[in-house]
Amino acid sequence: MNELTQRQREVLGFIQSTQSRLGAPPTLREIAGHFGFRSLTAAADHVRALRHKGVLTGPPRRARGLRVVSAAKTRRVMVEIPIYGAISAGFAQDRQQETKGCVPVDLASLGIPSTARTFALEVHGDSMIGRHIMDGDLVILEHGMNPRNGDVVAALIDNESTLKTLVMERGKSWLRAENPKYPLLTPAQELVIQGVMVALIRKRQG
Amino acid sequence: MNELTQRQREVLGFIQSTQSRLGAPPTLREIAGHFGFRSLTAAADHVRALRHKGVLTGPPRRARGLRVVSAAKTRRVMVEIPIYGAISAGFAQDRQQETKGCVPVDLASLGIPSTARTFALEVHGDSMIGRHIMDGDLVILEHGMNPRNGDVVAALIDNESTLKTLVMERGKSWLRAENPKYPLLTPAQELVIQGVMVALIRKRQG
DNA sequence: TTCATAACTGCACATAAATACAGTATCGCA
DNA sequence: TGCGATACTGTATTTATGTGCAGTTATGAA
Structure with a gap:
């Protein structure tokens, strides 16, 4: 009942990221524009559903009146940083449970578009x-x-998340490993691509 | 010139507190209502003055479009990212004027300690x-x-900010250039060290 | 005095924004 | 088969909001 659909999670994520990026929630027009809706009602429907499911609130008939309810959980995009290899097969659903470490990062402040499907990996090895x-x-x-x-x-x-370079040639996709442990080229179709790198953060050693 | 009057500080404070309380800045009507103004223009005048003095910004003609600028001073560390070479001799004082580009980054969310002397450089070249x-x-x-x-x-x-590696040996400091354009080793005493790298952020090419 | 500025009142107006209403298409379910 | 939910298109209507214009009062500097 309280479950959000994929699309609804995307809309909620956009509302959240707009809130933290601009300091105010988006209008229905901005939601529709972001997702390419040609009708305001599409955005209004999603907002109505999110309101009904309790994750959005706020006074009606007010410009930018949306408020995300579960602020503690969702106000910022909290990126989960699992220890190397912690992500296993049941990725999308079980992600929450399998992470061993977790660092909150406000990606919106970096200008990095962040959705509900943004996550992070800590790199081990060279x-x-x-x-x-x-x-x-x-x-x-x-x-x-x-x-x-x-x-x-x-x-x-091998039950570990490994970073590789995606190479597309003549309509086929390959994964080029920069790690001598694995074959240099692997057909991309045989593997599950868990995510595409959008940013990198390096900190000075404490 | 840039000083705020007592009343303007009150209005700015109300805008800030509304922003953090409700998650969105107030409308002109809400400002007028809070202060007991019977005319919207009173609120609009204050907002116009605050905009003119640089502490408020945001797009015009947009509902709840106000954005408080002073975040840089008070709430978050907004890092200024000058284009390569923009930092010249008068560093600390003239930094504001000489930056060509500026990107706000919330360093605290990255776990990076940030002070008033934190800044950033965009790397050009290899x-x-x-x-x-x-x-x-x-x-x-x-x-x-x-x-x-x-x-x-x-x-x-040469009037440009250049990244180098600091090497300390036998009580002396040297700068090792990774750029063939400059001598491999330079005595550190002869140069002004503008800052020490504490983090790095890499974004996917748009 | 005159002028500028801050701090308002009061009204009109254009538009930004939310909402209502009428449809279409797909899917899972009983 | 019908039903409800999801996910939209398209149009119209009402409300919310920002802005412009005209004028008032007070304060302080030229």
Whole structure:
């Protein structure tokens, strides 16, 4: 009953990110514009559903009157940073339970578009040193994003999340490993692409 | 010139408190209602004055379009990101005027300690590729921080901010350039160290 | 004095925004 | 088969909101 659909999660995520980015929730027009709706009613329907399910509130008939209810859970995009390899097969659903570490990061403040499917990986080892990704770096990824040729993606190999470079050639996709432990090229179709790298954060060693 | 009157401070305070309380800035009517103005123009005048004095911004003719600028001073550390080379000799004082680009970044959310002397540089070229710092990366630096051996620091060379590696040996400090354009080693005493790198942010190419 | 500015009142107006209403299409379910 | 929910298109209507114009009062500087 209280479950949100995929689309509703996307709309809620957009409302949240707009709130933290601009300091005010979006209008129905802005929601419709962001998702490409040609009708305001589409956005209004989603907002009505989110209101009905209790995750949105606020006075009616007021400009930018939306308020996200579960502020503690959802006001900011909290990126979950699992220890290397913690993400396993049942990705989308079980993500919450399987993360061992969690660091809150406000991606909107970085100008990085963040949705409900944004997550992060802490890099272990020098396997991606060819792409200048170092041990200890934080890689921000987006699940379900359409990758482009040369993008760094996370794939599930031997029950571990591994970063690879996506290579598209003659209509086929390959994953180029920068880690000698694995074959240099792997057909992308055989693997689950967990996410596409959208940003990287490196901190000075404490 | 830039001083706010007592009344203007009150209005600004109300806008700020409404923003943090409700998640959106107030409308002119709400401002007028709170202060007992019987005319909207009173509120509009104050907002116009606050805009003119630079503490308020945001798009015009938009519902709840006000945005408080002073966030940089009070709430969040907004990091100024000058285009490469924009930082020149008069560093601390003239920083505001000389920045060409500016991106607000909430460093606290990254777990990076940020002070008034935190700033950032956008990296141009591959001169720091040896430290896996790529073209287009955002380097967050701290001015006045005590550097450690091997830290990446920004130094002023030929009126440009240049990233170098600090090497300490036998009580002496050297700057190791990763850029063939400059001598490999430079005595650190002869140069002004503008800041020590504390973090790095890399975004996916749009 | 005159002028500028701050701090308002009061009204009119254009538009930004939310909402209502009437449909269409798909899907799972009983 | 019908029903409800989801996910939309398209149009119209009402409300909310920002802004413009004209005028008042007070204060302080030229």
